[in-house]
Amino acid sequence: MNNGITIGITCGDINGVGLETVLKALLIKKVGQQLRLVIYGSTKVIAYHKNIITPENVQFYAISNPQEAQPGRINIINCWSENVNITLGKPTDVSGKCAYLALERAVGDLKAGTIDALVTAPIHKKAMQMAGFPFVGHTEYITEALGGKESLMLLVSDDLRVGLVTNHLPLREVAQAITTQKVLRKILILSETLRVDFNIDKPTIAVLGLNPHAGDEGAIGNEEQTIIRPAIEQAKEQGILAYGPFPADGFFGSGQFRKFDATLAMYHDQGLTPFKTLSFSEGVNYTAGLAAVRTSPDHGTAYDLAGKGEADDTSFIRALFLAADIVRNRNEYIEMRANSLELSKRKTLVSETGEDEDVVDVPEE
Template sequence: MNEQAVGQEKLDKLKIGISIGDINGIGLEVIIKTLSNPKIINFCVPVLYGSSKIVSYHKNIVGLDFLFQQIRNAERVFPDRVNVVNCWQENVNIVLGKPTDVSGKYAYQALEWAVKELKAGYIDALVTAPINKEAMQMANFPFPGHTEYLTQELANGKESLMLMVSDTLRIGVATNHLPLREVAGKVSKELISRKLKTFEETLRVDFGIDRPIIAVLGMNPHAGDGGVLGDEDDRIIRPAIIECKKNGMLVMGPFPADGFFGSGYYKKFDGILAIYHDQGLIPFKLLAFGSGINYTAGLSAIRTSPDHGTAYDIAGKNEADPDSFREALFMAIELAKNRKEYYGDRANALVRRSKIKSENGVEEEEEEDLEDEIDDVLEEDQAYEEEGYDEEEQL
């Protein structure tokens, strides 16, 4: 084969970096199952960060025809191959199905290398395979998870947001990986306002929704029930929502979480902000497990991951379903393209805006139609709250 590595200037596809995650889990299994499909190369140039030896080990378990090309870094890649950056050369002891300091160390090392090249512009987006928090702590990883580490490295001082995404749901989590006993002390008007600002910008820029409508869930049962079950919803969350509305955002709530999902009311919104981890992830995984992905909003670059963990119980058994990882890969491609198009279009924004304003009544009519739609949702919102509270009083 005479194929040569090429730089970005000769590529017509995005380079998608993939950190291999915990070597004792199912990460490389779902990666190999996804990338062994030859059609993947039509959509992107995959760049794995890890070790060719580790990849070969897991390739033998999966038993698929999986060819890859070793490279020094992603500045120059083989455009029609899976590329592997060797982040270490030494042999590594793999203990399938168990967290070890070794698996934590090399997951951390692969992630660091991938982020370094993402910041350098060598890759266009990052997909992270699952890590195990216990193993990472053994390796002195000083963060609760990927989200917090990536926020430090890529948020540039802005507020990030853990966002679970499927075809029909986008659920953000205001307090990330935080023990439940610490949630109330963490929640503030300022935090909710910052998270909503990040959420709204992400929906516009990365998901292409011009004027997204966001629902906010209540922190307490029944959203506090008028202060009977806690005053945080009225004292903190509602003022944050009002402030965001004054700044032109379309935000509603706080909604009692149980009835909000149980009634199907969630379908009316472009995004939903949950206050704490399980409040958002339990309904998400019930409604979208296996087809959903994790996206870190608010970063300077695109990062996605599958919505499952290391699944030690099936590691090495060739039983892992690659669907969520595949979704994470394609979502990374889509969001990276959307963001590039958005900022490319902004260069012509003044010209387009002037043209729209010169067309008599067009802009005004579009605004009126949108306001009518928002009014309909607001009326349903009020009716929902009244019916919900009536029902709850009977319990």
């Protein structure tokens, strides 16, 4: 079903658990055998992490570009040639540089279309800054690299989907960053991705408020009345089934989220705290709204587990399969639209030429 799909996988921070989870999934559980998988990193570093989880000899295949990748084997693109120091459990400039190099090469291939999707292993923001990485995180870097004006961080676990209006932003800056146009754009992106990437015909979206109790009609802040509700109304005018703003505190605990296809939160912890409570170790981070597909496990470098062989690979596996599913859904959507357009053209041609129309002879009087 996924034949022909090529997915890139970045090594992430080499001092964390990213490569351990990747190798556990591919070597031990034999996940993704039908896909062409390409790991961006270094054969030496990957071999080091392989030895943490298994003493068995493993055949790695060094390739120079994704077109050389074959399904059912460990294809590796070397992104640096020199030996590097692995310091498990700590952020270093070396681990940041390696993660940066792998990400840069992988995103270049994603942009060129030589891979269909990208799964990024976790990075450490401090290590990336030490290496000169000028972005807050993966999402911001990939959005700019792919020429996107705006993307949406979307957390996914089965039927639970939570999007964010603001991403990695200090809490004191959140209120100022939220505008009616920004909320509206995020609603539009979320609606489109639910239709195209998740194959939901008429998606419903719940929008959370910013303040406690969604402002209590202006008693505890007025952003709901002056910013968020107008965005929802404008979305409805465009035919989008958006509702709210809902008070965030009881929305997930009461199970109200189950009535909607997705929920839009105003800021990072408002969305991720309930999401991780409900789906810890199973969630996936998807960057919606881009021309290309990018997912990642919903966990960090987990330095405290690095080198112990105890990291859970569930989130990585789900990220891999979600990436493949979205590629397939997008292809089906494009094909469906192409077929609809062709059918529409044929109907127009028949109408204009009169061909294939029933002709009735009228007898002369």
